[in-house]
Amino acid sequence: MGGQYYSAMINPPPFDADLLRRYDRPGPRYTSYPTAPQFSERFKEADLLDVIRRSNEDPIPRPLSIYVHVPFCASPCFYCGCNRIITRDVKRGEKYLEELMREAAMVAPLFESDREVMQLHFGGGTPNFLSPLEIGRFMDFLQRHFHFSTSEKRDISIEIDPRCVKPDDIAALAAMGFNRASLGVQDFDPEVQEAVNRIQSVEETLAVIKACRESGFKSVNVDLIYGLPKQTVAGFGKTLDTVIETRPDRIAVYSYAHMPQLFKPQRQLDETLLPSGETKLSLLQLAIEKLSQAGYCYIGMDHFALPEDELAIAQERGDLHRNFMGYTTHADSDLIGLGVSSISHIGESFSQNPRDLGSWEIAVESGHLPIWRGMQLSEDDVIRADLIQHWMCQGEIDIPKFEERHDIYFHEYFAEDLKKLRALQDDDLVTISPTRLKATSRGRLLLRIIAACFDAYLNPSATILQFSKAI
């Protein structure tokens, strides 16, 4: 597949407004399969301990990835659907850090010491709510308790809010080993910024990007959002031009999902200012066109990357993965989630920490792994997870390879699912041959809709409440 597929990805996915409108329905984003709503409180600490013990006993135990959640933000952005706590009290950060260290000290010895950490990511909230000094302390702590790889493939990344960081802070992070940064921008249009309660100047943002480059970060990602209140094609176009000019290695263009029934912060947002469905589609179209013209490859879902970026290269190799942190080149590792609401993916299991700070703290202080819910994947879950993962990353399935890997007859195993897929074939989203499923260029913007055909848990009435729309 390789080369040919790669060039197809550089070409922009064709934009068909009518098609996108028809398929703009709620569905999971498949950062995991099964998705988090399937996790159960019946999965307990003892199950997690057992899963970890087994993961150590593989002939070649997987390397480790660590995700650290920092839930605090100094001010509320009204579009936010993340788990976060608004505070300006830096003491809360200090206390949280103490608890994080307790949790890490509990978790680290459970993993055999020859299992190297290949990836560490700080997400939020706002990770840089913690001062560089505090982050440094925590990094030292982690490095004493885990065995960090010294390979140049090691990724240490952090989400940065450019509004509360100074160029010096960036240099400090780089000195600690951070080599990837992801910056929230959303939109530079002042009217939009006011409507979402996030005032962030172009200058301060560009200064942070510049500082990342000068400090030797190997990759900078910028997050944008379309579908925000007061957003216009002209304004978003200007934002795209400004961002593209700085050549971030990766750009994510997320769709704003307005679900105030699920995400409280969104209730502060003035619904009447939201763009129409038509405008929202035009914004997406604009982003795809501008990014493609500027030479960015479409990776999948909301993600674009420069052709020389590792994501684009991994996709070309067929080696791209997807996990809770988005697309990655490291998903053959076991993922340890630290902090409130974090999700771990160890062996064939998912487990999640409590979503509220109090419950997480109580568990950690009592000396127990702070597990709220999780699940042990069945054999069928594992097969479908692999299929959906492959699909979301590569947009195609090599059927004989898949059959060999899982020891199944594909067309028999997925007989029911393929029936659903045939309806999408009629809409020219996917081609189905005896040996290959492949997203058409029209289907590439709707990968998650196609993946949903293989989701054994999907029940149409439940999805409306739990998941955001596709576009």
Add this chain to the structure above:
Amino acid sequence: MSVKRRPSPIADDGDEIHFCSTCAFSSACQSEGYSKSALEELHVLVEHIGPFREGDHIFREDDEFNAIAAVRGGTVKTYVVDTDGNEQVLGFFLPGEVIGLNAIHHAKYPCNAVALDTVMLCRFSFPKMALLASKMPGLQAQLFRLLSQDIGKAALLAGDYSADQRMAAFLIALSRRYAARGFSATRFHLTMSRTDMANYLRLAPETVSRVLRRFQTEGMIAVERREIELTQKEQLEQLARPVLRN
């Protein structure tokens, strides 16, 4: 139609006139030309037991010996605990292989046997089996063959071999044993933990992983979780030759 492609390494069940597909004795008996009905005598000594779950003990050291058992499905590990309290892994028994042979002499089991996954056994009363063997030369020969194999197995790793040679010999031996029972010789599931493997091979667990990782980098094997594929079996055979001697 089944959605699974490869036969499961859990044997299909026999009945009063058919052997299970992995039966440790069927080939000996059939090659001697015993008719199915003559074999009924053998079948009466047989008792299918299990399933044992992962971690269940099948027998413990010093239990009174009265039966040997053929593995029908799953993997059994035998081990002893030395005077310092350390576990020493003696061996792994795959479908078609017989456990308890080393107890024949002592009238007591000299080791522990534990199920590594879901294990099904075929239990033979030993006194009755011995009596029957005296009437069936083929069965007797097969018993002796099994006994000598069991003795030979332990001696294999006693020599002064490198970690690479031990690991290669272990993989090739597994491959041959699976192949002999009609399973794939190049792709199988490693049912034992890396700690058990390391213990058996007298290596550190990290060394087991390091060697396997190197074999993988060199293209000789592909490992994913506990699935292993021998992608260049000849090279492994070469590496294993000093240990296996053929």
